[in-house]
Amino acid sequence: MLRPVVPRLRSHTLLSYATRTKLRQQQQQQQLLPRYSRNYASSSASGAVFNWQDPLASNTLLTDEELAIADTAERYCQERLLPRVLLPPPRIEAYRDENYDREILSEMGELGLLGANLQGYGCAGASTVAAGLITRAVERVDSGYRSGMSVQSSLVMGGIHEFGTTEQKEKFLEPMARGKLLGAFGLTEPNHGSDPGSMETTARQHPTKSGYFLLSGSKTWITNSPIADVLMVWAKLAETGKIRGFLVERKDCPPGTLETPPIKNKNGLRASITGMIQLDNCPVPAANMFPDVEGLRGPFSCLNSARYGISLGVMGALEDCISRARTYALERRQFKNNPLAKYQLVQKKLADAATDAAYGTLAAIQVGRLKDEGKATPEMISMIKRQNCDRALHNARVLQEIFGGNAVSDEYGIGRHVANLFVTQTYEGQSDIHSLILGRAITGVQAFA
Amino acid sequence: MLRPVVPRLRSHTLLSYATRTKLRQQQQQQQLLPRYSRNYASSSASGAVFNWQDPLASNTLLTDEELAIADTAERYCQERLLPRVLLPPPRIEAYRDENYDREILSEMGELGLLGANLQGYGCAGASTVAAGLITRAVERVDSGYRSGMSVQSSLVMGGIHEFGTTEQKEKFLEPMARGKLLGAFGLTEPNHGSDPGSMETTARQHPTKSGYFLLSGSKTWITNSPIADVLMVWAKLAETGKIRGFLVERKDCPPGTLETPPIKNKNGLRASITGMIQLDNCPVPAANMFPDVEGLRGPFSCLNSARYGISLGVMGALEDCISRARTYALERRQFKNNPLAKYQLVQKKLADAATDAAYGTLAAIQVGRLKDEGKATPEMISMIKRQNCDRALHNARVLQEIFGGNAVSDEYGIGRHVANLFVTQTYEGQSDIHSLILGRAITGVQAFA
Amino acid sequence: MLRPVVPRLRSHTLLSYATRTKLRQQQQQQQLLPRYSRNYASSSASGAVFNWQDPLASNTLLTDEELAIADTAERYCQERLLPRVLLPPPRIEAYRDENYDREILSEMGELGLLGANLQGYGCAGASTVAAGLITRAVERVDSGYRSGMSVQSSLVMGGIHEFGTTEQKEKFLEPMARGKLLGAFGLTEPNHGSDPGSMETTARQHPTKSGYFLLSGSKTWITNSPIADVLMVWAKLAETGKIRGFLVERKDCPPGTLETPPIKNKNGLRASITGMIQLDNCPVPAANMFPDVEGLRGPFSCLNSARYGISLGVMGALEDCISRARTYALERRQFKNNPLAKYQLVQKKLADAATDAAYGTLAAIQVGRLKDEGKATPEMISMIKRQNCDRALHNARVLQEIFGGNAVSDEYGIGRHVANLFVTQTYEGQSDIHSLILGRAITGVQAFA
């Protein structure tokens, strides 16, 4: 069993400043965060210092509790997650072999990293920004790990927390927060991606068993589906044609009514597990239906939270690309023994990437604050999800050029981020779809069709 | 004489909240801020509202005082400045005819808009962000007007405030804050733009007149120089070869020792006045030299403040482009009577621009806060100056495409912003130079030469 | 009167190779083409030479006649046109003052440069590529001059040649080829730019005068309209609602039936003259209507030819930008006395621009050949018009950055090209419209509305 690197976070009991300071000192002594020890800083006359890892000092906007949570998450991710991505043989390797270690969610649960911004039910009750800092720490390692966590935390736990009955919350949230129960989120269908309103999955009254629905249909590109214990499935109620949400518990599904085959040979997010959900007259008790939410408001609200996490998460992947490219540029020498870092064309790539990372981080923090104050709108989240994913992907690709021929080796890590980030740009609202959401919000005119 | 639109701001006596609220109500009743009445907002379930003019709600980061100052500045600019840019004949038109109305600085002075973030000497003592909001209001009208103001406020007043003797401050700052005395900033030379350290202008001890220096050399692209009363000139001291700063007072220069010919036929910033400074053994009293600052630290510190103002200023120009393009796209109809706003390619342009405006604003506010806390470094300002200028220019150009053939008419205003923004990208550190400043800060290696 | 720089070209009597060779030698001796004498070339082992002014040796694709015509045109343009753009005071300056010298078309006519690809009627009967090389030579000086010529040559002469009766051809083409009679092309209306099919201008049978139509309506952004002798106006026939073409002769219009007010204060193309055409029951003889062509086929065919000319023309403007930027980069020194040309960021800008110029030229030559063989389609011309205008504009803007602060001075010429090229991207099919034309051709699905 995993020994917790920090005392388990409890709801409303975040780390004190003293604890945090002590932790930091320990970390520095133990050099547990090597990325942060390579720090180069240029100081100004006033004594202020430019930190290339946080160029616009976004850390000054964080509370002590948020900093403590971020430290915990970063430490866990660098120590325990990073080594899993590329294991030396004969161990099974997560990315190369598309192998997801289910234990990861348990470990995260033990550390209090799941559903961290939810209140009660064993969740940490931290701020939206704090939860985003956790996703950033995880995605600094690999977007696939972050995806697995986002599904659990934002889509499923978040959805149950917002729309579930008291019974549903009590039954599911605590074990999910501990990583004992795994969730998946079934919205996208083979023929309906950007336009989920046209979904074909249906739920109809069980013809003989009162208080039960029968669900039928297919969902695809569902992160975690092959290993999930509970699947949040959105389906159209046969009677009304309205979309409703159901919590399908695998253990209760009769054989042949639920299949969750994995989808292999992915171009990206290979460290996460993805599959389909195939429902064939699968009986689900009415008690497992969300009571009030109807239409696309339900799934869109879940997506809204997940998209927020992505917007900070991808900044972690981008920052890791910057760090890796910078290290490579300082170590690799060509032409008169100059490090690549001395070349203008290389410096511009780094400057552009650092700028986008700094800007994207500030924007995500701002929207997180607004979210906690009830002032965030879905369009704001469309804006930061779109922009941060687009810029993370773009810059990762440009930074990859610094590695020259060596970029093709997966040991430099950057090609993996590039492949992952393409997927993040595409899922939970493809970039162009968010452009049209924003266009509609700006002009009042819709241009989807 | 100008009737103040609001009671003159005094140092440390900013508008109270009550005053501000009342002013806003008046403005709304009088529809003095038509830009803000075209508001389209989309509301979320929680009642939060997406405002395309401030997509990420940066206003929530501002204090009441800052909001009040911004309102005052916006009101003045829309009411009094905007009509001057394109006057109906037979009036002289600022932009078309490259005619700068010297009265503008007096008006700004009366409203307390000059040197607004300086303490004492009749200055408002407002925050760095507040001063930036003033530049944004001015640049929403025209970058040329903002340039004229930046020179006065940031380069000259800021420099005197930071480096001047008590006597210099007392003599110059108060009349400059009132707009009674005009300043210019002489650093760039015909052969030395990005590399001012190689300047050729010299100051040598007057051979006969004790306590005087003789300045000789040429400065070019000097905003306000033809009309300035006091010119801050940077020159190398003959004895030491070190750069020192001098306050050259036009009224005291013997004939033939100071010429400030205007430079006409500019491609952009035509509403500002630009010229050279030609010094031919011009006698300047030693009392007009800054006492302690030596080398490039002096001019670079001045530029730092001005660059900050530019970074928020250009957001105003970009926002005006968005507003103009959006209005045009809603009003212009082509193909089956659809407004241009309905076309996906148009919506994407608007979405991209609004995103960059929102991100750039947040980044500038963050750096402003850091600046007031003594935590900002020059590299941070390089970052926001470069990025905000680059993105404002890029998006303005893309938005200009929405106007189709009509863009060529200067009455739509957008071509003027495009031409102006190119200059802002270029002056006070051309974009590539800032890339290399950032590259050096990130890698620790310099790549200038 | 202008002394012809070369013997007047007659139809089917193009310059012999001997003449051309001799001319070239003379030019080299006299250094008449200074641009081409600054040649830097790098030679390969085989003795082949890289010429930065024609990187992919497009000249090898030209016939001797085409080279001779290009030489004539380049010589005329550099010697006679270029000096007119920016005259020293007190002369009137074309660009600054928006002053178009009507004599230019007469001079071009004397040299055989107008309608050069048309057969008979005093036209040179040269290839489509040859005519394109003339537009390139003219646009190397200024896009405004090329616009004035394109209207005369492609839109009006081309249209008459293709659609006119024998009488119309005989009456108009010869004096137009000589530049004695000036044309304008009236299609775009104030409310109908990209969608001319919705035009509102009408032609109805004269109620009393047999064999006459009465034309009413407004056309805008019409190059040459204020000075044109004959205006090709497209109008809907009242009886059929079908679009027909009319040749409106100014000298025959009763007072008050035709007005052609100029449009001033343009952002670009200031060296050309632009105006409106306002028709108020203007009587036009039926003999001046094109006999057979109906609908948009007529104007679109004219535009097709003009767009071809633009596609090669803008390459001239781009090449001039490259040449000017290269010269500046070699002469301007910053940081340790290095020429700007030594900086990687500068070299990349030049490399990108030279590549786009080389590619665009090859594509235009290919389409010109296909056009003469009857194998060119409008979509091909959309492709090269869109791409060459987009790339010329983009690269011109990037090259402008090399000039730093000096770019704002109109004496470096590059800002003028940037302003002009924005207009070329917009007129005769805005870039996005051509994207949708291409999209339709590729997919078979239209997406205009």
Add this chain to the structure above:
Amino acid sequence: MLRPVVPRLRSHTLLSYATRTKLRQQQQQQQLLPRYSRNYASSSASGAVFNWQDPLASNTLLTDEELAIADTAERYCQERLLPRVLLPPPRIEAYRDENYDREILSEMGELGLLGANLQGYGCAGASTVAAGLITRAVERVDSGYRSGMSVQSSLVMGGIHEFGTTEQKEKFLEPMARGKLLGAFGLTEPNHGSDPGSMETTARQHPTKSGYFLLSGSKTWITNSPIADVLMVWAKLAETGKIRGFLVERKDCPPGTLETPPIKNKNGLRASITGMIQLDNCPVPAANMFPDVEGLRGPFSCLNSARYGISLGVMGALEDCISRARTYALERRQFKNNPLAKYQLVQKKLADAATDAAYGTLAAIQVGRLKDEGKATPEMISMIKRQNCDRALHNARVLQEIFGGNAVSDEYGIGRHVANLFVTQTYEGQSDIHSLILGRAITGVQAFA
């Protein structure tokens, strides 16, 4: 054994026009080229037709022989190569499993596709363009297959043909043309990629065995090295320090003197085999050294030919991306049952890509012609290698967005092209290096260090 799909090509005995025509008819009847049967064409008034697969009709520039060779190559590649990339289980799959089928080069050899532009020694003696059309056909399937062929044809066979003694040519070329003998090209070293002049591999006189050299050093990222029979190794002669070329025959190397370990887990080009070359005092007869060529001229000349092939090759990959994206966009329906092809944002992506494919093809054909005439310079090849790789990669990435979430599945093929094209942009001269080669050629100033 493979039954040739067409009669084996012999040198100087290319397919006649009649044969070609007949073949085409057969192909059309048998629908062997399904890609070309999906043809959508829009016709113009003149009867000319726009073909989205060849928008600027580059085929009109090809000879009948070239068309015949292209047809043969396309047919082979679509029929025999394409199915190998993704085999159904339990077959080993080339891309997913990084498995290169050595038989491919034998098949290509039988068809006369190897070294096709070389004269004599069993090579086809076709034009440079013809050889480029073969690379395009192969890369339409997969860049990895093209890489394997390029090494054999351009780098090794081309090098021997240009620099080899008569004995070397007679010994190696004929079996290489038949695909019986496999080659590899060893230039890049672990520490010297863009700057091969600093290589560390050495050749010294054998201390005891006269007429032999001993080679020591490491080469990396060597396509085909693990399976090659003959390795062209560039090494510095110990006596002179000058770079010389050696043909290392695996069968003659004593155990322990030559190792060629494969490099696995690549991000791209997974269908090709890549490895190192490790030489430890490996004895090579002096007869296997190229007699005259010294310095970087040798390897650079080989690279020049290979780069030419890449420039046309990547157009094949891009065209395949366009074709796949277009098909997907026509078949996938979202929002009101509209095909994605109806959306403006999708159409623009297709239009941009088709334009770059058309332009890049024309430029490559032009340089191929110049090459055969002895008029091509290395800079021209830098230009088309850089631009075509850059644009192929950029557009492939943008087209990938059209597939939305489905892009992550490798069955749509586009992600594979994206991953491959990144490598093509990087190898044989990383894009930035070619920028600086061009910059040097344009300005006469070098900026490498």
